[in-house]
Amino acid sequence: MLQLTKLIEQQTVECFHARYNSLSAYGQSKLANVLHANELARRLKDNGLDITANSVHPGVIATNLFRHNGIFSVIVNVFGRCVVKNVQQGAATTCYVALHPQVKGMSGKYFADCNIAEASSQADDTELAKKLWDFSLGLVNQCAQTS
Ligand SMILES: NC(=O)c1ccc[n+]([C@@H]2O[C@H](COP(=O)([O-])OP(=O)(O)OC[C@H]3O[C@@H](n4cnc5c(N)ncnc54)[C@H](OP(=O)(O)O)[C@@H]3O)[C@@H](O)[C@H]2O)c1
Numbered sequence: 001m002l003q004l005t006k007l008i009e010q011q012t013v014e015c016f017h018a019r020y021n022s023l024s025a026y027g028q029s030k031l032a033n034v035l036h037a038n039e040l041a042r043r044l045k046d047n048g049l050d051i052t053a054n055s056v057h058p059g060v061i062a063t064n065l066f067r068h069n070g071i072f073s074v075i076v077n078v079f080g081r082c083v084v085k086n087v088q089q090g091a092a093t094t095c096y097v098a099l100h101p102q103v104k105g106m107s108g109k110y111f112a113d114c115n116i117a118e119a120s121s122q123a124d125d126t127e128l129a130k131k132l133w134d135f136s137l138g139l140v141n142q143c144a145q146t147s
Helices: 004-014 022-046 070-078 087-099 126-146
Strands: 055-057 110-112
Touching: 022 055, 022 126, 055 087, 087 110
Parallel strands: 055 110
Antiparallel strands: none
């Protein structure tokens, strides 16, 4: 399997014409979330700003996430609801990171189950994070010029 970093470079950063696969795209989008939070945290720190940015994995939650993906939707709805988190449980890590005094001042961290956790090695790739930031900035600038 191609590494997610390679997929982001090939399909997201370098071209939009690669064949679309919803699960790969989903994985890339989640990796991009973590890379973005990390790069934002670094930039805020470098600029001496007292603002923090972190990323969370909320767990696997019974939501409508897979409503466009028939087989996953059936699996989650029929079997999953017994074993995955409900919405309140799924919101817990996000609320913890946003509000809990223990997290005050922490930045550039990744949380799961209301604890600091280790993200994938790709998520810790500072060069990829910078590349994604610059690419995103380019897209925003392009949109601003055309609107
Ligand atoms: N569920 C999980 O296990 C899980 C795990 C990790 C991370 N996440 C992440 O958590 C986030 C929320 O997922 P979810 O599980 O809550 O999914 P969800 O039940 O599908 O909810 C997504 C929400 O986003 C809204 N939405 C989607 N596209 C939009 C757009 N273009 N503009 C405005 N609103 C839009 C949807 O509105 P409509 O209802 O009107 O379509 C819906 O209310 C996603 O980023 C997902 O990747 C979920």
